[in-house]
Amino acid sequence: MDPTEFRRLVRHGLGRAALHLQQHDPEPFLETIVESCKSNDCYDRQVNGNRTQYHWDLIEAASAHQLVFDALANEFGSTLEVPYWTVKIMERFAQVKFPGALPFLESALRRDPTSWSVISALIGVDGLGSLPRISSNLSSVEADHDNVCDAARHALYLAGEELGNQALLADVLSELPDDQQDAIEKLRTIVARYRRNRNVRNGHRDDSRRRRKDPSNIPFRDVWTSVEDQIKSSSIRSGVISTDSGYTSYREWGKHADDLQIEHAAYELSAHAPTDVARIARYAQVFAKRPYPLDPQILIDAIDTNIELGDQDYWISPEGWAVHCCLRALSNMSDSRISDMSTRLRNRSDHWRGYWTILFPPNDSGSYAELFEESMRSETDEEVIHSWGSDLCDRAGRFSTPAFARPLALLYDSNPCGVCRHDTVKLLHRIGALTDRMARECHYDSNESTREFVASIAGTPS
Numbered sequence: 001m002d003p004t005e006f007r008r009l010v011r012h013g014l015g016r017a018a019l020h021l022q023q024h025d026p027e028p029f030l031e032t033i034v035e036s037c038k039s040n041d042c043y044d045r046q047v048n049g050n051r052t053q054y055h056w057d058l059i060e061a062a063s064a065h066q067l068v069f070d071a072l073a074n075e076f077g078s079t080l081e082v083p084y085w086t087v088k089i090m091e092r093f094a095q096v097k098f099p100g101a102l103p104f105l106e107s108a109l110r111r112d113p114t115s116w117s118v119i120s121a122l123i124g125v126d127g128l129g130s131l132p133r134i135s136s137n138l139s140s141v142e143a144d145h146d147n148v149c150d151a152a153r154h155a156l157y158l159a160g161e162e163l164g165n166q167a168l169l170a171d172v173l174s175e176l177p178d179d180q181q182d183a184i185e186k187l188r189t190i191v192a193r194y195r196r197n198r199n200v201r202n203g204h205r206d207d208s209r210r211r212r213k214d215p216s217n218i219p220f221r222d223v224w225t226s227v228e229d230q231i232k233s234s235s236i237r238s239g240v241i242s243t244d245s246g247y248t249s250y251r252e253w254g255k256h257a258d259d260l261q262i263e264h265a266a267y268e269l270s271a272h273a274p275t276d277v278a279r280i281a282r283y284a285q286v287f288a289k290r291p292y293p294l295d296p297q298i299l300i301d302a303i304d305t306n307i308e309l310g311d312q313d314y315w316i317s318p319e320g321w322a323v324h325c326c327l328r329a330l331s332n333m334s335d336s337r338i339s340d341m342s343t344r345l346r347n348r349s350d351h352w353r354g355y356w357t358i359l360f361p362p363n364d365s366g367s368y369a370e371l372f373e374e375s376m377r378s379e380t381d382e383e384v385i386h387s388w389g390s391d392l393c394d395r396a397g398r399f400s401t402p403a404f405a406r407p408l409a410l411l412y413d414s415n416p417c418g419v420c421r422h423d424t425v426k427l428l429h430r431i432g433a434l435t436d437r438m439a440r441e442c443h444y445d446s447n448e449s450t451r452e453f454v455a456s457i458a459g460t461p462s
């Protein structure tokens with residue numbers, strides 16, 4: 001395996017990387033292992049972010065503990081900030097009592113007593129025993145109350161977790177050793193001091209009223225009601241939807257609207273198509289989950305008029321965003337013109353080719369699987385593969401036929417997202433196409449649920 005392919009496997013989080021290391025000379029891949037413990041170059045960190053076990057398995061498979069530890073300690077042993085993934089793997093090193101790992105974390109805490117990741121790591125290694133160190137470091141920080149208070153809260157929260165959320169109850173507290181009780185008291189003092197200071201700064205004693213007025217704190221239901229009322233009472237009946245409300249509001253409204261309201265909205269859209277892109281985008285979102293009740297040609301024309309104008313980043317360009325919203329609306333309908341649009345998109349060379357799957361006739365499985373396989377073989381754009389993936393899984397889930405075995409196997413190999421790969425693995429198993437090789441790899445997958453799944457089916461025929 002060449003190192004570029006190995007890097008891709010690690011980025012995607014495939015267990016093949018660890019298996020390969022177990023059976024081959026790890027030398028050409030060591031740099032990638034070290035890098036992965038620093039930058040965590042994975043697809044969509046928000047959902048694929050938890051990778052400590054994956055990194056640890058790579059280190060074990062390569063027997064590269066000392067090498068990785070030294071590389072990380074040399075680079076981050078005296079920096080103010082330590083990357084999150086480095087802290088996480090150092091926590092693991094410290095848990096297995098690797099020489100130097102705990103001092104590394106303690107030193108990182110001294111340099112930045114407010115680092116959440118280091119606080120979490122120390123509590124992860126030493127439990128409540130780390131609290132005295134954490135609280136005394138935090139107490140020594142004079143300025144920057146916001147950070148200090150947040151860090152103190154974080155430590156208190158984790159302490160609560162350690163004790164089954166009862167750490168802050170007086171009776172549990174009194175059973176702790178004295179130094180830990182003191183530490184919790186200190187942390188509470190920091191939080192209380194911050195509250196007092198902030199109230200003085202803001203010139204009021206109770207901030208709950210203010211918090212409620214902050215728009216970001218209004219419960220979703222309230223936002224929804226106000227948009228609904230607005231659209232119901234004035235907009236639809238007077239024939240104008242003119243608010244600049246966001247995506248969710250219009251889509252949600254569409255989900256809940258009655259048939260007459262939907263029809264009104266459809267007429268409104270047709271009145272502004274094909275060139276008023278801002279309005280088209282808003283109205284089209286109403287049909288994200290509901291079929292557009294008028295002739296789909298209105299949406300098709302809006303797409304054809306604007307598709308060449310939109311930017312690559314459709315969410316930035318108004319034309320591109322309108323096209324995206326119209327395509328999503330079309331995906332709820334069935335018509336030969338929509339199938340034609342699907343074919344036209346599939347033959348495009350720009351990113352719009354990624355949308356052909358959602359416009360494919362919903363009740364077709366065989367030729368969809370074939371076309372998918374064909375498209376997939378030449379596709380290299382990760383975003384396109386990712387968006388196709390959810391559509392393929394949706395369809396494979398509905399039909400569950402062997403026709404999906406090959407496209408799903410291709411998706412398993414090339415989907416950059418571990419969360420979506422989990423669905424793929426389950427579907428492959430369901431149609432009897434999860435090979436032994438895949439199952440072995442899944443034991444080392446970056447996604448925890450995938451590991452659990454293959455462990456749960458081990459020994460049972462797929």
Ligand SMILES: [Zn+2]
Nearest residue numbers: 386417419420
């Ligand atoms: Zn995904």
